[in-house]
Amino acid sequence: MTIARIVADKSLTDLMLAEKAAARYDLPIERLTKDELVAEITALPLEERYQLAKRTLFFTTRKGAFLSTCRCPSGADYRCCGYHTIQSVSGCPFDCSYCILQHYIGNNPFISVFTDRDAVEAELRAHLAKHHHIRVGTGELADSLALDDLLDESGFFLSMIARNGWEKQVTFEFKTKSDRVDTLIAAHQRHPAVDCVAGFTLTLDRFHATDEIDTAPVAARLHAAARCAAAGVRVAFHFDPLVMQEQFLDDYRLLATQALDAVPHEKIAWISLGGLRHTVSMTELIRRRWPASALTLGEMFPSADDHKLRPFAPLRRRFYRALRDEITDRFPAAPLYLCMEKEFMWEQVGITPPRFF
Amino acid sequence: MTAFLELLDKFNPKKNARAHAVELVTDISRRDGLSPDAVLEKVGASELLDRPGHPLENFDELVKRLEALRHPLWTAKKERLNALCARLAAKSGVTATYPSFAEGDTVTLTLKVKSAADLTERLAALDREKDIVEKILKELNE
Numbered sequence: 001m002t003i004a005r006i007v008a009d010k011s012l013t014d015l016m017l018a019e020k021a022a023a024r025y026d027l028p029i030e031r032l033t034k035d036e037l038v039a040e041i042t043a044l045p046l047e048e049r050y051q052l053a054k055r056t057l058f059f060t061t062r063k064g065a066f067l068s069t070c071r072c073p074s075g076a077d078y079r080c081c082g083y084h085t086i087q088s089v090s091g092c093p094f095d096c097s098y099c100i101l102q103h104y105i106g107n108n109p110f111i112s113v114f115t116d117r118d119a120v121e122a123e124l125r126a127h128l129a130k131h132h133h134i135r136v137g138t139g140e141l142a143d144s145l146a147l148d149d150l151l152d153e154s155g156f157f158l159s160m161i162a163r164n165g166w167e168k169q170v171t172f173e174f175k176t177k178s179d180r181v182d183t184l185i186a187a188h189q190r191h192p193a194v195d196c197v198a199g200f201t202l203t204l205d206r207f208h209a210t211d212e213i214d215t216a217p218v219a220a221r222l223h224a225a226a227r228c229a230a231a232g233v234r235v236a237f238h239f240d241p242l243v244m245q246e247q248f249l250d251d252y253r254l255l256a257t258q259a260l261d262a263v264p265h266e267k268i269a270w271i272s273l274g275g276l277r278h279t280v281s282m283t284e285l286i287r288r289r290w291p292a293s294a295l296t297l298g299e300m301f302p303s304a305d306d307h308k309l310r311p312f313a314p315l316r317r318r319f320y321r322a323l324r325d326e327i328t329d330r331f332p333a334a335p336l337y338l339c340m341e342k343e344f345m346w347e348q349v350g351i352t353p354p355r356f357f
Numbered sequence: 358m359t360a361f362l363e364l365l366d367k368f369n370p371k372k373n374a375r376a377h378a379v380e381l382v383t384d385i386s387r388r389d390g391l392s393p394d395a396v397l398e399k400v401g402a403s404e405l406l407d408r409p410g411h412p413l414e415n416f417d418e419l420v421k422r423l424e425a426l427r428h429p430l431w432t433a434k435k436e437r438l439n440a441l442c443a444r445l446a447a448k449s450g451v452t453a454t455y456p457s458f459a460e461g462d463t464v465t466l467t468l469k470v471k472s473a474a475d476l477t478e479r480l481a482a483l484d485r486e487k488d489i490v491e492k493i494l495k496e497l498n499e
Binding site: 294299315334 | 459460
């Protein structure tokens with residue numbers, strides 16, 4: 001993955017990060033408005049759009065709040081883990097078949113870096129005035145560490161937490177499909193009291209090759225997790241999205257054992273399990289952009305509340321139970337949780353929410 | 358045009374129904390490593406084409422068979438649940454409705470009454486047949 005364009009919003013005055021990027025990639029800084037950049041990119045044929053957009057960094061300021069809650073459908077019977085997200089970057093250099101960011105191709109296709117991230121400090125302060133603790137991360141609309149060597153988000157947020165004395169109030173997760181942990185480890189060494197977690201999304205090797213372009217191979221992610229743990233950084237594993245087709249179950253079991261063998265268990269902050277889920281329109285997009293992907297071939301049905309397709313409930317139960325057994329056989333106190341699942345599924349699978357719920 | 362599309366078109370399906378059938382055939386073909394023609398052969402498409410009756414009715418049957426092949430786990434569970442619900446209705450007059458795609462762990466029981474005596478009778482019948490309700494719930498949990 002190489003960055004091919006550096007664009008700064010015409011109205012942007014703080015060019016520090018854009019200049020750093022320009023120097024790193026030896027590229028000029030172009031000055032365009034978001035609308036002008038969108039018009040340029042959307043004029044391209046669809047697949048070229050994706051390719052260029054994922055290599056374009058757009059430095060701008062954020063129009064709305066940075067801090068938000070995660071995406072469990074409100075009003076439905078989902079057991080939410082209370083996770084919060086900070087959207088300091090929107091867009092990702094990685095290209096995953098199931099990624100919702102593909103839908104943003106029409107109006108926000110590139111990697112937007114919001115340079116006014118200082119505003120997060122006030123938002124976190126306001127949140128902590130009402131709540132004693134927050135579990136938060138940057139990995140919802142971007143990979144937290146894919147560009148960390150350039151943007152130093154880990155250094156920025158860990159230093160913010162330390163400066164404000166929020167070490168006991170904030171648990172900050174950097175969620176990634178990369179193995180780029182050097183900047184995070186260095187930030188942790190500068191601020192060892194800050195509770196930070198390196199979260200690794202784990203997938204089967206077969207999907208890394210076909211459905212997660214430019215991400216790190218699974219073995220490299222596990223090696224990075226081991227490096228984090230050795231450096232004192234707590235680690236999380238996200239088996240999400242699980243592709244729930246019978247023939248993959250044994251491979252997932254093996255992956256779970258590999259993950260648990262990679263790091264000392266006391267360094268594992270949490271482990272999440274989540275079945276592949278996506279909107280109906282994503283199915284069309286996956287079929288069109290990823291014709292070789294096996295992801296749409298399982299038995300998936302729409303849920304009544306959020307209309308997302310999910311694997312057939314008995315199949316989810318089978319996968320979750322099998323992985324729960326595999327994990328708890330080796331690590332009985334594993335802090336396991338299910339992502340975006342309803343109460344009935346938690347009960348049927350027999351997972352008790354970890355303390356942070 | 359490939360042979361399997363020609364065969365589908367002989368049923369004269371509506372545009373959306375045709376697209377759905379093509380999607381089912383393509384998915385099954387990719388999943389099972391079969392040619393689209395072999396998929397259609399597996400569900401007896403030629404036999405359905407020659408079957409008496411309206412071609413669209415035969416096409417509906419074809420789609421039903423393709424859906425069963427595409428979603429075997431749900432099709433099997435639905436059949437078991439429907440059989441249990443039908444048994445409960447026959448024995449107690451109570452209608453059991455299970456969640457769509459077995460996405461849940463509860464069943465809704467509906468009973469119609471026109472008098473208090475009716476209610477007593479229905480509840481007594483339901484009590485006698487509660488093992489069927491238990492089987493429906495068990496099916497939802499498996």
